[in-house]
Amino acid sequence: MKIAILFPGQGSQNVGMGIDLYESNKTAKEIFNQVNSILGRKITDIFLYGPQEELNQTKNTQPAIVTVSVALTLILEKELKSKNLKLTPSACTGHSLGEFTALWYSNILNLDELIKLVSLRGSLMQNATSGSMAAVLNLEEETIKKIIEESKTNVVIANFNSPSQLVISGKKDEISAVVDRIKLTAGKAIILPVSGAFHSTLMDESSKTFNQDIDKLNIFSNKSAKIPIYQNYDGKPETSIEIIKGKIKKQMTSPVYWTQTIKNLVNDGVDTVIEIGPGKILTGLTKKIDKSITCYNIYDFKTLSDFIISHEHKLSTIKP
Numbered sequence: 001m002k003i004a005i006l007f008p009g010q011g012s013q014n015v016g017m018g019i020d021l022y023e024s025n026k027t028a029k030e031i032f033n034q035v036n037s038i039l040g041r042k043i044t045d046i047f048l049y050g051p052q053e054e055l056n057q058t059k060n061t062q063p064a065i066v067t068v069s070v071a072l073t074l075i076l077e078k079e080l081k082s083k084n085l086k087l088t089p090s091a092c093t094g095h096s097l098g099e100f101t102a103l104w105y106s107n108i109l110n111l112d113e114l115i116k117l118v119s120l121r122g123s124l125m126q127n128a129t130s131g132s133m134a135a136v137l138n139l140e141e142e143t144i145k146k147i148i149e150e151s152k153t154n155v156v157i158a159n160f161n162s163p164s165q166l167v168i169s170g171k172k173d174e175i176s177a178v179v180d181r182i183k184l185t186a187g188k189a190i191i192l193p194v195s196g197a198f199h200s201t202l203m204d205e206s207s208k209t210f211n212q213d214i215d216k217l218n219i220f221s222n223k224s225a226k227i228p229i230y231q232n233y234d235g236k237p238e239t240s241i242e243i244i245k246g247k248i249k250k251q252m253t254s255p256v257y258w259t260q261t262i263k264n265l266v267n268d269g270v271d272t273v274i275e276i277g278p279g280k281i282l283t284g285l286t287k288k289i290d291k292s293i294t295c296y297n298i299y300d301f302k303t304l305s306d307f308i309i310s311h312e313h314k315l316s317t318i319k320p
Helices: 017-026 025-037 043-049 058-082 098-105 110-129 141-151 172-182 203-217 241-251 258-267 279-291 301-309
Strands: 004-008 093-094 132-137 156-162 165-170 188-191 222-229 237-240 272-276 292-298
Touching: 004 098, 004 279, 017 025, 017 058, 017 156, 017 241, 017 301, 025 043, 025 110, 025 292, 043 058, 043 279, 058 098, 058 110, 058 272, 058 301, 093 098, 093 188, 093 258, 098 241, 110 203, 141 156, 141 165, 141 172, 141 237, 141 258, 156 292, 165 172, 172 188, 172 241, 172 292, 203 241, 222 241, 222 258, 258 279, 272 279
Parallel strands: 004 093, 004 272, 093 222, 272 292
Antiparallel strands: 132 165, 132 188, 156 165, 222 237
């Protein structure tokens, strides 16, 4: 069993995520309170109790998802340690926002740096109101590219989520024009409830500000990641801090190559993925990309406990 850890991105949020952890687990309470302190506001109240409209604001969504993912990861490690066991993944990755959780998981960022970075990222992306995005289903990449070309717009494919699901990004009127054309084909297009044209050149200004703040925070100072990170920018694994940092700086304006990421993981021998965080989106996409991969979800304490029980005989034993 060769394992990769996956961390979810925006769209996985739901009110009440992490509430079972908060009500019953000391580690979760400590992490939630620590994040509140870092942000200087109670983000926990938003994702534990809502309303959903407030949680869906990008400035809240991003730190909220990351917080729950981190809490679940640390609880998993602690529960395994109590049984003298450990999880030894060969790689990690995340979808868009989730890539930053992967940076934390691989020891490139500490929790304080992670939360500050995704909070800044969420605010910048929410304030980028000049564009729109749409999910396109059941159309091949070449067909979508042809429709975009025929529409004479600057719309781009922003997310290569699976062979049957891509996301386009661009100016609002241009997205509408492309969506209208797609509806005349056998495909399906759904306008997404986002504030901007994420993962496109319309994010240039936000990306420049974000990159300046990355440099001000003086992060990415370690020599290498503890395990390879498969990055959204090209779907390839990396451990060099400088290369990882360079790709992260391009992430906001570049496509998310999720299909290629999963294919590269499989080509490198990964046969099992564990999605840690709210929702099941990445598991669904992964199964569409390669049905041979074994997928697990850890999104609450029950799924975490069930995973440990079913895999105790396969996990590494910590040597005394």
